[in-house]
Amino acid sequence: MAEQRHHGNRHGRSEDARRAVLQAADDLLVEKGFAGVTIEGVASAAGVAKQTIYRWWGSKTDILLDTFLEDAARDLAPQEHETLAEDLRAHLRRLADFLTTNDAGAVFKALIGHAQHDAAFGERLRTQYLEEQRQRDRAPLDRAIERGELPADVDVPAAVDLLVGPIYHRVLMTGDPVDDRFIDMLVEHFLLSYELGHSEPRGSS
Amino acid sequence: MAEQRHHGNRHGRSEDARRAVLQAADDLLVEKGFAGVTIEGVASAAGVAKQTIYRWWGSKTDILLDTFLEDAARDLAPQEHETLAEDLRAHLRRLADFLTTNDAGAVFKALIGHAQHDAAFGERLRTQYLEEQRQRDRAPLDRAIERGELPADVDVPAAVDLLVGPIYHRVLMTGDPVDDRFIDMLVEHFLLSYELGHSEPRGSS
Amino acid sequence: MAEQRHHGNRHGRSEDARRAVLQAADDLLVEKGFAGVTIEGVASAAGVAKQTIYRWWGSKTDILLDTFLEDAARDLAPQEHETLAEDLRAHLRRLADFLTTNDAGAVFKALIGHAQHDAAFGERLRTQYLEEQRQRDRAPLDRAIERGELPADVDVPAAVDLLVGPIYHRVLMTGDPVDDRFIDMLVEHFLLSYELGHSEPRGSS
Amino acid sequence: MAEQRHHGNRHGRSEDARRAVLQAADDLLVEKGFAGVTIEGVASAAGVAKQTIYRWWGSKTDILLDTFLEDAARDLAPQEHETLAEDLRAHLRRLADFLTTNDAGAVFKALIGHAQHDAAFGERLRTQYLEEQRQRDRAPLDRAIERGELPADVDVPAAVDLLVGPIYHRVLMTGDPVDDRFIDMLVEHFLLSYELGHSEPRGSS
DNA sequence: GGATAAGCGAGACGGTACGTCTCGTCTTGTG
DNA sequence: CACAAGACGAGACGTACCGTCTCGCTTATCC
Known part of the structure; x- marks a missing residue:
């Protein structure tokens, strides 16, 4: 049963968005250090809206x-x-x-x-x-x-x-x-x- | 021979200000946690100008x-x-x-x-x-x-x-x-x- | 069809905020003179964030x-x-x-x-x-x-x-x-x- | 009849300092505009202490x-x-x-x-x-x-x-x-x- | 000719406002 | 209904000057 990809729909969260956020946070941390990881930065690097992050995580450390x-x-x-x-x-x-x-x-x-x-x-x-x-x-x-x-x-x-x-x-x-x-x-x-x-x-x- | 107290002159820094800043930072940390320690908060609690803090310390962790x-x-x-x-x-x-x-x-x-x-x-x-x-x-x-x-x-x-x-x-x-x-x-x-x-x-x- | 009021969304700026800023700047000028008009003062009097002012105006004289x-x-x-x-x-x-x-x-x-x-x-x-x-x-x-x-x-x-x-x-x-x-x-x-x-x-x- | 030069004495102000301040203010104005004229800048450019300026003038516009x-x-x-x-x-x-x-x-x-x-x-x-x-x-x-x-x-x-x-x-x-x-x-x-x-x-x- | 006192350069001080950054919330279409 | 987009109120950041203050030095005059 194949992975469902979707950009906002009524079928639950986007796995793409989730992975992009985790990856972006990781990259930013390694590249610029902890202070360089900001929600805005992660959102922008992941190509994701801030609200999407706040919907699923409570803070940058949660990510x-x-x-x-x-x-x-x-x-x-x-x-x-x-x-x-x-x-x-x-x-x-x-x-x-x-x-x-x-x-x-x-x-x-x-x-x-x-x-x-x-x-x-x-x-x-x-x-x-x-x-x-x-x-x-x-x-x-x-x-x-x-x-x-x-x-x-x-x-x-x-x-x-x-x-x-x-x-x-x-x-x-x-x-x-x-x-x-x-x-x-x-x-x-x-x-x-x-x-x-x-x-x-x-x-x- | 007593401590010389001074409020800013060519002989360097005010010991009063220094102590007040250290104390205020400590108090704020215990009371509100690390995120509750802000330069503005320390300055205000210590009755000291922000610039006085920046003159002698580089960051809140330096304090x-x-x-x-x-x-x-x-x-x-x-x-x-x-x-x-x-x-x-x-x-x-x-x-x-x-x-x-x-x-x-x-x-x-x-x-x-x-x-x-x-x-x-x-x-x-x-x-x-x-x-x-x-x-x-x-x-x-x-x-x-x-x-x-x-x-x-x-x-x-x-x-x-x-x-x-x-x-x-x-x-x-x-x-x-x-x-x-x-x-x-x-x-x-x-x-x-x-x-x-x-x-x-x-x-x- | 009535004025659409909104507090920040993708359709651009808040008309409420705009009017409040103009009014506050005017009031402050008359009341306290040019030097009494500060971005912080206008923001506070207008009940608006500083950033909202900087988003739309470049300086107090622009307002x-x-x-x-x-x-x-x-x-x-x-x-x-x-x-x-x-x-x-x-x-x-x-x-x-x-x-x-x-x-x-x-x-x-x-x-x-x-x-x-x-x-x-x-x-x-x-x-x-x-x-x-x-x-x-x-x-x-x-x-x-x-x-x-x-x-x-x-x-x-x-x-x-x-x-x-x-x-x-x-x-x-x-x-x-x-x-x-x-x-x-x-x-x-x-x-x-x-x-x-x-x-x-x-x-x- | 020679100019009396003095760096501080009990009989009145230093003509050197006065001229240096006026000149520095003028220069700064022409060079950097009105906002570029600051008391600190004038003092520094004139090689004069801030207090010397405040002793004789009330503001930069007075200069x-x-x-x-x-x-x-x-x-x-x-x-x-x-x-x-x-x-x-x-x-x-x-x-x-x-x-x-x-x-x-x-x-x-x-x-x-x-x-x-x-x-x-x-x-x-x-x-x-x-x-x-x-x-x-x-x-x-x-x-x-x-x-x-x-x-x-x-x-x-x-x-x-x-x-x-x-x-x-x-x-x-x-x-x-x-x-x-x-x-x-x-x-x-x-x-x-x-x-x-x-x-x-x-x-x- | 030693004491005195005013003007001076220096610079630390308590403040205020600057313009920027990021936060977390919100509203609005789109797919 | 999750999403991208992005304006919003909030508030800390670090910087620049403000005007005040103390300090120690340098004179010119006066006792």
Whole structure:
């Protein structure tokens, strides 16, 4: 059943308009930064009337959140590996890559930035992104517990904080690169603290 | 010898005006949020002309940065304790408190938020706050190395990331409280990963 | 079919807003003088956004010019009398009244004043007001030539200068009243110089 | 006897500063127009402090009035000729030249323009320039009456209006050039209306 | 000849208005 | 009935000058 294209009619919203808006917002963000994203600018770049945007989104950050959720669902789909160490390294590597790539990373920073200014938006961001993401983050740990690689009484949410916290910290605050060395170190320290030490990161030791 | 008060003369700026602006910006931020801080609003609340603000600051975030730096210098002055565990717990406790109290915390979040939207400002924030702060953060570790409590080859900056990262993560992203339990857990894991385990946090457990 | 009122739509400007702006500008001018007419003041008094003013007018003098042109078209519509003397006296009387009444006169002086400060505006004023007005001024003379009351080779534009010059001079420079005596004198001298002397102004003498 | 130069002392103002201010105001007016004359601009161009200007003048138009009065006193000093016709032609010629030359004319227009916007200033302009000027304007007529060239009962002020009105009209309103032809025409009509006709302007006819 | 006081250059100050930008709302045809 | 178009009221932006003020320096005069 083919996509229905329409420019204003009585059969619901235009998918063309929706995609054009998301794309335009993304482009403007990458090109001119957050302040360069204005509703008027997006409308004009998308070839869409302002009212069409206001009909479907509440603010420019809502638009960006939509693009971000699409990207996250696409790029952060879970994978599985054999050992906890491998699983963690692969997962954190993908997370770090996602947060620092051009488009998704820029949108992410913009959203987190805005969340600091607007508590209600922060709450929405948490509900729509973070909660899901934390499910993905804990999966390797849950599997390790199932396999007996980790004790059953591990406080998984806290453990997730220990693992992803330093990554977000680098992305949002210090700006230092999140390279493989850093991720290896992170995983190794984590495992050591559970006395699972010497996980033998890639380059032996 | 008393402070010289003046209302504009060749000896430079009015200290009254400076303080009034910082105070007004802080008040407005806490009261109405980041979007409620406007140059016009600050000027009016401070009883100061807009031009006086533009003469000395480049933007509203510059004003907030000034108030934040004053607060940080006041509230984050270093302290020393006898053991690494105590030192770390006390230090992280104070950091967490600072980042979550009403005024300083609100300003901090606003600044970090804005830094996500404006790379140049992010760089300034790093230079003027983060670098100093990282000196304060590493002090307990440096002292522990001197005392022989930690091996001399510890990668101190990376260790700092492990310790403060999860705290900033909670403050900026999850919104979870940074309570004593969390800090104890953080420190314990950190020490365990250096095989200094069982630091016996406050309440045994 | 009634006037269509609208508050902004694709069919162009709001007539309500237009009238409110003209009225507010006029009121402010009479009440507080030229310096008291500010775009912000007009906007506020008219209950209109500044941008609406800038959308349709380029400056405060453009607004005043609009009100003036409407007034002039209404108040200076031509009339005809039987003899040149009567025609001239009536016409000059109406012109003088127009230039010295409260509203139109105040606007006129403001515009002429501004034209001295802004050559481009002067040019516009000449195109939009003066040229038409000179047509109205010369009409009595043209009719007199047709009737044979004046020789056919009279330099009409120069004659107009002789007649209206002294009136504008009093209005703009000396501030002396332009009373009937002055107008009679003006007309009499004019006619005498064409040896049509003793036009017997109202009060004999 | 040398000029006393001083930069601040207890005995009165600096002549240097005064001249620099007048010159700077004049230059700015010619170069950038009336709106380009600002107190700050004059002060800066004259190398003078704002306060020095405010100490001696009340507004920018006061400065311009000072330069204008100096120019007028220099350029409009009276002269005498043998016949009324010659006297008038020479006098009006000089007046017209004065009003249309670059510097003095520009200042004159600026002042007259401002007088339309500020009645109090208009009054001052009348007192300090116009009254004197009208004395100079009537001198040729007074001399003609003395010589018997004109009847003793001529209304001299009204006659002055007839003569200079059209000139000011051209300068301030129409922008038409005030050439010799126009002045000859003006004088001839004036004389004809006193039945002194055919004054034989320069080039016969 | 040291104190005094007015005029000066400098420039920060509290203000007002400028002209621009974007917001979010609205009204009106069109498809 | 969603859409493109775009005028509208609102209000903050950053700039330009306003007129006032304090300051420290430079003289000319006076004690």
